Amino acid sequence: xxxxxxxxxxxxxxxxxxxxxxxxxxxxxxxxxxxxxxxxxxxxxxxxxxxxxxxxxxxxxxxxxxxxxxxxxxxxxxxxxxxxxxxxxxxxxxxxxxxxxxxxxxxxxxxxxxxxxxxxxxxxxxxxxxxxxxxxxxxxxxxxxxxxxxxxxxxxxxxxxxxxxxxxxxxxxxxxxxxxxxxxxxxxxxxxxxxxxxxxxxxxxxxxxxxxxxxxxxxxxxxxxxxxxxxxxxxxxxxxxxxxxxxxxxxxxxxxxxxxxxxxxxxxxxxxxxxxxxxxxxxxxxxxxxxxxxxxxxxxxxxxxxxxxxxxxxxxxxxxxxxxxxxxxxxxxxxxxxxxxxxxxxxxxxxxxxxxxxxxxxxxxxxxxxxxxxxxxxxxxxxxxxxxxxxxxxxxxxxxxxxxxxxxxxxxxxxxxxxxxxxxxxxxxxxxxxxxxxxxxxxxxxxxxxxxxxxxxxxxxxxxxxxxxxxxxxxxxxxxxxxxxxxxxxxxxxxxxxxxxxxxxxxxxxxxxxxxxxxxxxxxxxxxxxxxxxxxxxxxxxxxxxxxxxxxxxxxxxxxxxxxxxxxxxxxxxxxxxxxxxxxxxxxxxxxxxxxxxxxxxxxxxxxxxxxxxxxxxxxxxxxxxxxxxxxxxxxxxxxxxxxxxxxxxxxxxxxxxxxxxxxxxxxxxxxxxx
Amino acid sequence: xxxxxxxxxxxxxxxxxxxxxxxxxxxxxxxxxxxxxxxxxxxxxxxxxxxxxxxxxxxxxxxxxxxxxxxxxxxxxxxxxxxxxxxxxxxxxxxxxxxxxxxxxxxxxxxxxxxxxxxxxxxxxxxxxxxxxxxxxxxxxxxxxxxxxxxxxxxxxxxxxxxxxxx
Numbered sequence: 001x002x003x004x005x006x007x008x009x010x011x012x013x014x015x016x017x018x019x020x021x022x023x024x025x026x027x028x029x030x031x032x033x034x035x036x037x038x039x040x041x042x043x044x045x046x047x048x049x050x051x052x053x054x055x056x057x058x059x060x061x062x063x064x065x066x067x068x069x070x071x072x073x074x075x076x077x078x079x080x081x082x083x084x085x086x087x088x089x090x091x092x093x094x095x096x097x098x099x100x101x102x103x104x105x106x107x108x109x110x111x112x113x114x115x116x117x118x119x120x121x122x123x124x125x126x127x128x129x130x131x132x133x134x135x136x137x138x139x140x141x142x143x144x145x146x147x148x149x150x151x152x153x154x155x156x157x158x159x160x161x162x163x164x165x166x167x168x169x170x171x172x173x174x175x176x177x178x179x180x181x182x183x184x185x186x187x188x189x190x191x192x193x194x195x196x197x198x199x200x201x202x203x204x205x206x207x208x209x210x211x212x213x214x215x216x217x218x219x220x221x222x223x224x225x226x227x228x229x230x231x232x233x234x235x236x237x238x239x240x241x242x243x244x245x246x247x248x249x250x251x252x253x254x255x256x257x258x259x260x261x262x263x264x265x266x267x268x269x270x271x272x273x274x275x276x277x278x279x280x281x282x283x284x285x286x287x288x289x290x291x292x293x294x295x296x297x298x299x300x301x302x303x304x305x306x307x308x309x310x311x312x313x314x315x316x317x318x319x320x321x322x323x324x325x326x327x328x329x330x331x332x333x334x335x336x337x338x339x340x341x342x343x344x345x346x347x348x349x350x351x352x353x354x355x356x357x358x359x360x361x362x363x364x365x366x367x368x369x370x371x372x373x374x375x376x377x378x379x380x381x382x383x384x385x386x387x388x389x390x391x392x393x394x395x396x397x398x399x400x401x402x403x404x405x406x407x408x409x410x411x412x413x414x415x416x417x418x419x420x421x422x423x424x425x426x427x428x429x430x431x432x433x434x435x436x437x438x439x440x441x442x443x444x445x446x447x448x449x450x451x452x453x454x455x456x457x458x459x460x461x462x463x464x465x466x467x468x469x470x471x472x473x474x475x476x477x478x479x480x481x482x483x484x485x486x487x488x489x490x491x492x493x494x495x496x497x498x499x500x501x502x503x504x505x506x507x508x509x510x511x512x513x514x515x516x517x518x519x520x521x522x523x524x525x526x527x528x529x530x531x532x533x534x535x536x537x538x539x540x541x542x543x544x545x546x547x548x549x550x551x552x553x554x555x556x557x558x559x560x561x562x563x564x565x566x567x568x569x570x571x572x573x574x575x576x577x578x579x580x581x582x583x584x585x586x587x588x589x590x591x592x593x594x595x596x597x598x599x600x601x602x603x604x605x606x607x608x609x610x611x612x613x614x615x616x617x618x619x620x621x622x623x624x625x626x627x628x629x630x631x632x633x634x635x636x637x638x639x640x641x642x643x644x645x646x647x648x649x650x651x652x653x654x655x656x657x658x659x660x661x662x663x664x665x666x667x668x669x670x671x672x673x674x675x
Numbered sequence: 676x677x678x679x680x681x682x683x684x685x686x687x688x689x690x691x692x693x694x695x696x697x698x699x700x701x702x703x704x705x706x707x708x709x710x711x712x713x714x715x716x717x718x719x720x721x722x723x724x725x726x727x728x729x730x731x732x733x734x735x736x737x738x739x740x741x742x743x744x745x746x747x748x749x750x751x752x753x754x755x756x757x758x759x760x761x762x763x764x765x766x767x768x769x770x771x772x773x774x775x776x777x778x779x780x781x782x783x784x785x786x787x788x789x790x791x792x793x794x795x796x797x798x799x800x801x802x803x804x805x806x807x808x809x810x811x812x813x814x815x816x817x818x819x820x821x822x823x824x825x826x827x828x829x830x831x832x833x834x835x836x837x838x839x840x841x842x
Contacts, residue, residue, distance in 0.1 A: 069705045070695040104706065147719055157716075179718055205782075207698065207706025217699045224692070224802055237804060281805075282688050282723055286695055288804035290688045294723050303721030 003211045004065035004539045005033070006106040009041075010129065012122060014195055015055055015114030019129045024108040030628060033108060034064035034514035035091060036556045038080035041111055042089065043563050043632070048639075052084035052187070053170065053194040055115035061102070061161075061200070064514020068103035068208045068286075070220035071535055072227060072527065073516030075100035075285035077161075083186040083441070084172055084194075085342070085397060086418045088564040091441050092188045094161075095284035095307070095516060096181030098202065101159040105204030112197065121162075121199040123153055126206065134198035138168060141335040142177035143302065149201045162199035163189040164337025166385040170194060171395040173342035177334060180284060180292065180305050184339040185419065186441055211541025219535050223519070226526040227288060239271050240281060241291045241308035244523070248424070251454065252588035253432075254312055255423045257319040257371050258352050259414060259579060262425045262587035268321035270311065287516065299324065301331050308518075309341065317344035317423040318377050325374030332378060336385035343384060345413075345420020346394040346401070347377050352412040359405065365389040414577045417442035417569070427580040428589040429454065431496040434602050438500065438574045438617075440560045446511065449503035449522050451490035463528025465546065466506060466521040473498045491589065493598040497605025508553035555627040557610060558619045562632040565641050571617035574603065613643035677754035678810045679732045680790070680797060681819055686807035689716050689725035693799035693808060700798055701788075702781070709781055711790040712799050712808070727808060729799075730756065730777040730790035738769035738778055738789065746787070754813070755792040763787050 002025065009027075011020045027037040038060040050056045059081035066074040077099035083090020102110065105126050112122075116131070119138040123130045137145050146160035160178065167174035167189035174189030175182050183189075192198075210216040227233060235243045246269065248254050252262040274293045282305060283290035293306040304327060314329050315321055333340040351371035353359045361368055365383070367376050367390070383391025393404050398418045402410045414421045419442045426433035431451045432444060439447030452459045452470055459471060474488050477495030503521075506529060510520050513536055519527035529546045537544045581594045604614045611623035620643055621633040636642035694710035702709040712729040732754055739747040739756055746762035747769065749755070758778075763786040769778040770787070778789045790797075792810075800810040811819055 070692070070699050072692075104708075143721055150719075205706075205708045207702070207704035207709060209704040213699060213703040217696075220699070221696075221798075221802070228804075280688075280723070283690055285691055287690060288692050288802065290690055290804060296721060296723070303723075305723075 002028075003209055003541060004069070004536075006063070006103050006108045006206070006208075008107050009037075009109045009111060010107045010124070012110065012112045012129070012131070013114045014112060014116040014120065014131065014197060017116075017131055019131075030552065030555065032065065032512035032552055034062050034067075034076075035078045035080065035093075035508065035511035036552065037109055037512075038062040038078050038091070039089065039556060039560055039563070041109070042080050042082065043559055045113070046082045047635075048567050050082065052082045052087065052090070052191060055195065056113065057082050057191055057194070058111060058113045059188065059191050059195070061110040061112075062514070063099045063103045063108050064512055065536060065539065066513045066515045068100040069210075069539070070217065070224075070286065071515050072220075072223055073284060073287040073289065073519050074514065075287070076514050076516060077102070077181075077183065078511060078514065079176060079183045079188045081188060081191045083188075083418075084170075084190045085185075085187040086442055087397075088417070088567045088569050089441065089560055090186030090188060090191075091446075092176070092183035092185050093511070094176070094178060094181035094183040095287075096159075096178045097285040098159045098161050098178050098181070099514075100285045101202045101204050103204065103208060104206055105202050106206050110200065112195065115194065116196040119168075119196045119198050121149065121197070121201065123149075123158075124200070124202040124204075125153075125155070125158075126204060134196075137198055139165060141165065142337050143335055145199055146179060146201075149199060153201060153203075155201070155203050158201045158203040160199050160201045162337070163192045163197075164335055164385070166190075166336045166338040166395075167193035168198075169385065169387050169395070171338060171384060171387065172397045173339040174337050175339045177337050180282060181307065182334070184309065184341060185443060185445075187339070189337050189339075210539045212538050215538045216535065219531070219538055223527050223531060223535075224288060227519070227524070230524055230526055232524060236289055236291050237281070240293050241306075242269070242271055242274075242293070242311050244308060245311035248312065249316070253425050253429065253450075253454065254316045255421075255425050255427075255585065256316050258348050258412075259421070259423075259427070259577075259583075259585060262428060262585045262589075264316060264319075266321050268315050268323065268326070270323050270326065273323040273327075274306075284516065289518070291518070295327070298327050301328055302335075304331050304334065306330070313341045313344040313423050317341075317348060318374060319372040320374040320377070322374050325378060328378050329374065329381065332381040332385075336381065338381065338385055341422050342420050343381060343394075344377075344423070345415065346384075347380055349401075349409070349413045349420070350380075350390070350394060351376075353405065353409050356412070358407045358409055358412075363390060363405075411578075414579065416576065417573050419443045421577070425585065426576050427585055427594055428587075428592050429490050430493050430594075430599075430602070431490065431499055433576055433580070433594055434496050434599065434606065435500045435504070437576055437599075438603060438606055439504070440557070442573075446507050447504065448500040448507070453488070454490055461525050462521045463525040464530065466503075466525075466528055469502060470499060473502065491592065493595070493602050497602040497607075498609045500602075501606050501609035504557060505550050505553035508556050509549045512552065512556065551627075554610065555629065558612070558623060558627055559629055559632060561610075561612065561617070562619050562624065562629065562636060565616075565618040566632075566635055566639060568641070571603070571615070574617055616641075616643045618643050677732075677813045678792070678795075679754070679813055679816055680729055680792070680800065681809045681811045681816055682727050682729070683807050683809070683823060684724075684726040686805040687714065687725045687727055688805055688807075689714055689723065690804060692802050692804065693727055696798045696802050700793070701791075702783070709783070709788070711777075711788055713776075727799075728775055728777060731775055732756070732792075737772045737774075738787075741768050741772050743768065747789070750791070753792045753795045756789045757791055758787045758789055760784070760786045 354369040435447030436444035694707040716725040
C-alpha cells in the first residue's frame with residue numbers, strides 16, 4: 001500500500017466466481033487513477049470484437065489518489081466500460097459516499113468481467129470479498145436494495161451502488177445508483193444488468209496515508225478556506241446546485257424542449273418547493289459545499305436527493321415547470337435506475353414525432369405525447385423500465401429505436417453518437433458546442449470548460465495558470481484576425497479549438513486524481529491545477545509538475561480517442577445535430593446558428609492542438625509513441641485506421657518514465673483480448 | 676476560560692469533514708474510524724439523519740474515574756480529558772462506561788483516544804460547513820441550548836396555532 005492509494009486493484013470474474021488482486025502500482029505512474037487507470041484497463045481488455053452486453057465486456061469502478069482524503073469533494077467514483085449507448089468507450093461518474101468507502105477497504109479499482117449464472121451482488125469488507133446471491137433483490141428498486149443488503153450483511157455502515165429494474169431489463173441507458181449520487185450516462189447500469197450484477201456493497205475501515213501528513217493537512221485546509229471565501233459559498237450552501245441552474249438559465253445557456261429556444265419566461269425555481277417540503281441539505285462525503293437538496297418525502301412519493309443535474313433536463317427538456325411532476329419524474333427515474341437525461345431525450349423525440357404525425361396515440365398506448373405534458377413523460381418512465389408497450393421502443397439504443405419506427409423519424413432524434421443531447425445551448429455557445437462534439441464520450445461533460453464570460457466562468461475568476469493560459473489562447477487567436485481581447489465573445493470561433501483541447505486536459509487531470517470538477521477552474525476555481533499538483537506531490541512524496549499532470553491527461557485523451565478509432569468511430573461523428581446549424585433558437589441571439597465551416601475549422605484546430613491527424617481526428621503514430629502508446633498505433637495500423645499523414649510541427653514531448661512504460665507495455669500485451 | 680463542544684444535530688448534513696480533519700491532524704491519516712468525533716447516521720428507507728458524537732467534557736468523567744491505571748487526567752487549560760499513552764493499557768473500560776460512546780481504543784496504537792479539543796482550537800468546529808459543531812464557553816452552554824429549544828418551541832406553537840385555526 002503506497003501513499004494516497006489503497007494499493008490494490010480488485011478483479012472479479014463473475015462467470016468463474018473468481019476474485020484476484022493486483023497492485024495499483026502497475027498503472028499508477030502512467031495513468032494516475034480514476035478515469036485514467038479505468039480507461040487503460042478497458043483499452044487493454046475490451047476490443048472491437050466484444051459487444052457492450054457480451055459477458056466479455058469489462059466494467060471498471062475507479063477511485064483516485066484524492067478519494068477518501070480531506071481534499072474537498074473527493075469521494076467520487078469513475079465507471080468505465082464499453083457502452084451499449086454509443087458502442088464505443090463509455091464513462092460515467094458519481095459523487096456520494098461509495099468511492100471513499102471502497103478506498104477505506106483498501107481498493108483503488110474494482111474490475112469486473114463475465115456474466116454470473118444467476119443474479120448476484122458483491123460484498124466487500126476490507127480484505128474479504130464475497131459474491132452473494134441476489135435473486136431475492138432482483139426486481140427491487142434502488143431505494144430498497146441498499147436497506148436489504150445492509151440488514152443481510154449486518155453492516156449498518158455499508159455503502160451500496162446498485163441497478164434497478166431498468167438495468168435488469170437491459171434498458172439501453174440504465175444507470176448505476178447510490179444514496180447520494182448516480183452514474184447516469186452511457187448505460188453503465190445496462191452493462192451491470194447484462195452481467196447479472198445487482199449491486200456492490202462495501203465496508204472499509206482502513207485509512208489513507210500520506211508522505212507528509214502535516215503539510216497535506218495544511219494544503220487541504222487552504223482549499224476548504226478558499227471555498228468559504230468564495231462569492232458563491234453562501235448561495236450554494238443555502239440554495240445548492242439550483243443556483244447553478246438559475247445562472248445558466250438567466251444567461252441563455254439552457255435549451256428548451258426540442259431546442260426551440262434559449263429563454264423561457266416560465267422557467268421554474270424550485271427553491272421555495274424545497275424549502276416548503278424539506279429545507280434540509282446534503283452533499284457528498286468529505287465536501288463542505290453540501291450542494292444537494294434532500295427531500296424525505298413529497299406527497300407519498302418517497303425520498304429524493306437532488307444533485308446538480310436534476311434541474312435542467314427534467315424541466316427545460318420536458319418544457320414543464322410543475323414541481324410535483326418534476327419530483328415524480330425524478331423519483332421514478334431514480335427508483336428504476338434510469339438515466340433521466342436520456343429518458344428526456346427519447347421522450348422529446350416521441351413528442352416531436354407525435355407533433356409531426358409520424359406516430360399517433362395508437363403507437364403510444366393511448367398516451368398523447370405532447371411536449372410540455374409532464375403527465376405523458378412520467379407515464380413513459382415505468383413503461384421504459386419494464387420495456388412495455390411504447391416504452392419498449394424508447395428503451396432501446398437510438399439506432400434500433402429509429403429503425404423500429406422508421407418513417408423518417410431519424411431526423412428528429414437529437415443526439416451525438418447515440419447519446420441524446422443534454423439541454424444546454426450548444427448552438428450559440430461555441431466552445432460548449434465544440435467541446436460537446438469532441439468530448440470523450442459524446443456529451444458535453446468532460447468536453448472542456450464552460451466559456452470564460454459564460455454563466456459561471458469568468459476570465460478573472462479562473463485559477464492560475466489556467467487563467468493565464470486561457471487568456472493567451474484567445475488573445476493569440478483574435479490577434480490573428482486583427483482583433484484584441486476586447487472583441488472576445490463566447491459567440492466567436494477564434495481560439496475555441498485550442499481552448500477546448502487545453503481545458504479537456506485540465507478536466508482529465510481532475511478525473512484521474514479524482515475529485516469534483518466543480519472545485520476546479522470549470523466552476524468555482526478553488527482547487528485548480530496548482531493546488532492539484534501540490535496536493536498530489538505532498539501526498540505521494542513524488543515530484544509532480546503541472547506539465548507532468550497535463551502530459552498524463554494528454555496520454556489519456558489520446559488513448560480514449562484511439563479506443564474509439566479502433567472501434568471505427570470517424571471524425572464526422574464528432575458533431576452536433578444538423579438542426580443546430582440550420583434552425584436558430586428563439587431567444588438571446590436571434591438568427592444565430594452554428595456555422596458549419598467555422599465549426600469544422602475549430603475541430604481542425606482542436607485535433608491539431610492534441611497532435612491528432614486533422615482529416616480523421618485520429619492520433620498519429622508520432623503522438624501515440626511520444627505518449628508511450630505505441631501499442632495503440634499498432635492496433636490502429638492493423639485495422640487500417642492509423643492516419644498515414646505525418647504530424648505538422650513538434651508537440652511537446654511528455655516526461656513519463658520510459659522504464660515504467662516498457663514494463664507496463666509488456667504486461668498489457670499479455671492481457672489484451674478480443675481484437 | 677473553559678469551552679466545550681456543543682452539537683446541533685439538526686444542522687449536521689453528514690458530510691464528515693469533521694472526521695477527516697480530526698483523523699488527519701491526530702492520527703496522521705484520513706480514516707473516520709480513527710476520528711475522535713464520529714458522525715452516526717441512519718439511512719434506512721430514505722432517512723438522512725446524522726449526528727456527530729464526541730466527548731461531552733463531563734464535570735465528573737466516569738472514564739477518568741474508572742481507568743485502572745489512572746491514565747486519564749483533565750487538562751487544566753482546556754478541560755479536555757487527556758490520555759497518557761505510557762500508562763494506558765488499552766483495556767476499553769473507558770469506552771464501555773462513557774454514556775456517549777466517545778472514547779475508543781485506537782486499533783493501530785492500542786491506546787485509548789479521547790477528544791483533546793485540539794489544545795483549545797478545535798478543527799472540527801472550524802471546518803464544519805453548517806455550524807453544527809460549536810465551541811462555546813461552559814457558562815454559555817445552558818443558555819445556548821435553551822435558545823435552540825426556544826426556536827423549536829416557537830415553530831411548534833405556530834404549527835399548533837395554524838392547525839387550531841383550520842379546526
